[in-house]
Structure formats: C-alpha cells, structure tokens
Amino acid sequence: xxxxxxxxxxxxxxxxxxxxxxxxxxxxxxxxxxxxxxxxxxxxxxxxxxxxxxxxxxxxxxxxxxxxxxxxxxxxxxxxxxxxxxxxxxxxxxxxxxxxxxxxxxxxxxxxxxxxxxxxxxxxxxxxxxxxxxxxxxxxxxxxxxxxxxxxxxxxxxxxxxxxxxxxxxxxxxxxxxxxxxxxxxxxxxxxxxxxxxxxxxxxxxxxxxxxxxxxxxxxxxxxxxxxxxxxx
Ligand code: GLP
Numbered sequence: 001x002x003x004x005x006x007x008x009x010x011x012x013x014x015x016x017x018x019x020x021x022x023x024x025x026x027x028x029x030x031x032x033x034x035x036x037x038x039x040x041x042x043x044x045x046x047x048x049x050x051x052x053x054x055x056x057x058x059x060x061x062x063x064x065x066x067x068x069x070x071x072x073x074x075x076x077x078x079x080x081x082x083x084x085x086x087x088x089x090x091x092x093x094x095x096x097x098x099x100x101x102x103x104x105x106x107x108x109x110x111x112x113x114x115x116x117x118x119x120x121x122x123x124x125x126x127x128x129x130x131x132x133x134x135x136x137x138x139x140x141x142x143x144x145x146x147x148x149x150x151x152x153x154x155x156x157x158x159x160x161x162x163x164x165x166x167x168x169x170x171x172x173x174x175x176x177x178x179x180x181x182x183x184x185x186x187x188x189x190x191x192x193x194x195x196x197x198x199x200x201x202x203x204x205x206x207x208x209x210x211x212x213x214x215x216x217x218x219x220x221x222x223x224x225x226x227x228x229x230x231x232x233x
Contacts, residue, residue, distance in 0.1 A: 009193035013042030031058035033124030062135040063176035098175025124185035132200040136176035143216035145178030187222035198229040
C-alpha cells in the first residue's frame with residue numbers, strides 16, 4: 001500500500017489522473033474499473049483536458065442502483081457515459097453490475113465470469129463513503145464478498161441524495177462488486193478528499209473489521225491512496 005498526501009482535492013485529482021493514465025498504460029488492452037460520485041468528477045475532467053484515450057475494449061462499473069429507469073439520468077451508467085465514455089471517445093463494452101446481461105438470477109455470476117475472463121483490471125478506481133463503504137459494500141460486508149445486491153445504509157442514502165433532485169425517491173438497493181471482486185484488480189487507486197472522509201479512511205486503515213470495508217483491501221500490494229488527510233497524526 002502507498003499513501004500520497006496532497007494539499008486538496010484539486011491537487012489530488014491531478015495526481016490521480018496522472019497515475020490513472022500511467023497505470024492503465026502498463027497494459028493498455030486491459031479493462032478499466034471505474035467509480036462514480038463527486039470525488040471522481042475532478043479526475044475525469046482532467047483526463048478529458050489531458051486528452052487521455054482509453055485503449056481497452058471493456059470498462060467495468062463498481063456498482064449501480066437497482067430500480068432506476070433504464071435511461072435514468074441519475075444512474076451510475078449515465079454518469080460514466082457523461083463523464084468518461086463520451087468525452088474520452090470510449091466505444092467499447094461497458095459492463096454494469098445488475099444491468100443488461102447481468103440482470104436476473106444468474107446475472108451476478110455472469111458479471112463475475114466476464115470480469116474473470118476479460119480481467120484483471122489494470123486499475124480500479126475507488127472512493128469511500130462517509131460511513132466507510134467501498135463501492136456499495138456497506139459496513140458489515142465480508143472481505144470475501146462477491147458481486148451481489150445489497151440494501152443501502154441510511155447514511156449512504158442521506159449522503160447520495162445530493163446527486164438527485166429535491167424530493168426524488170432514491171433507490172434503497174444496489175448491485176455492487178464485492179470486496180473480493182474488487183481485490184482482483186492489479187492496482188486499486190483510492191481517492192479520499194475532505195474532512196467528511198478522513199475518519200472513514202483512518203478507521204479503515206487502522207482497524208481490521210467488517211465494520212470498516214476498506215480494511216479488507218489494505219494488504220493489496222497495488223493499493224494506492226491519494227488523500228488530503230494528514231494520516232501521520
Ligand atoms: C457512492 C459510490 C461509491 C463512492 C462513494 C463516495 O455511493 N457507491 O463508489 O465512492 O459513494 O461518493 P462521493 O465521491 O460522491 O462522496
């Protein structure tokens with residue numbers, strides 16, 4: 001594990017874009033693992049301005065809400081289309097947990113199978129929730145968890161409501177890659193900026209427990225954390 005401390009989200013997003021491009025260039029044909037949320041927006045914007053062009057045929061999303069309309073503007077798939085695929089000219093296959101060929105009773109097993117066949121991912125982007133969730137692996141998620149449908153924690157629903165219009169009834173369930181699924185990637189690039197994430201980061205790094213999903217990944221040799229938290233204290 002490597003921790004890079006930066007001054008703020010802006011510097012961190014620039015560093016993350018530089019590392020993402022470098023890590024993906026190690027094996028340009030290897031699929032990429034993409035995350036969503038406010039933290040990733042600065043990174044994707046910098047990849048766009050830097051003219052990054054993905055050369056892989058497949059990208060995999062970490063997670064997706066259950067029950068949103070197919071073309072909902074609030075889905076993670078739409079967010080990736082808007083912030084990554086369209087601006088970067090990606091025209092390959094976008095694999096979304098729980099959606100399309102991965103819906104239905106065997107969908108999660110199929111997602112895991114395709115990921116195993118096309119992978120490993122050269123780099124998997126990760127954020128962290130204020131309650132410590134990784135993707136939608138909420139506190140209590142086992143380290144050996146795989147792609148599955150989960151019930152979202154109230155803290156997650158409260159935090160994510162900002163990405164929806166006032167009064168929108170948020171989905172309470174999602175399909176997420178599991179922690180063991182995520183750990184299959186060659187490198188994990190985790191971004192955590194702002195005081196609301198510092199405690200979750202510190203807990204995940206200091207206490208091995210299912211209460212802190214990050215702790216399942218701290219022994220991953222390719223884990224790189226970029227944060228404005230001062231973890232020295
Ligand atoms: C979302 C996503 C996570 C993301 C986290 C933080 O619910 N499932 O993948 O890392 O919450 O999001 P944000 O960057 O908007 O704080």
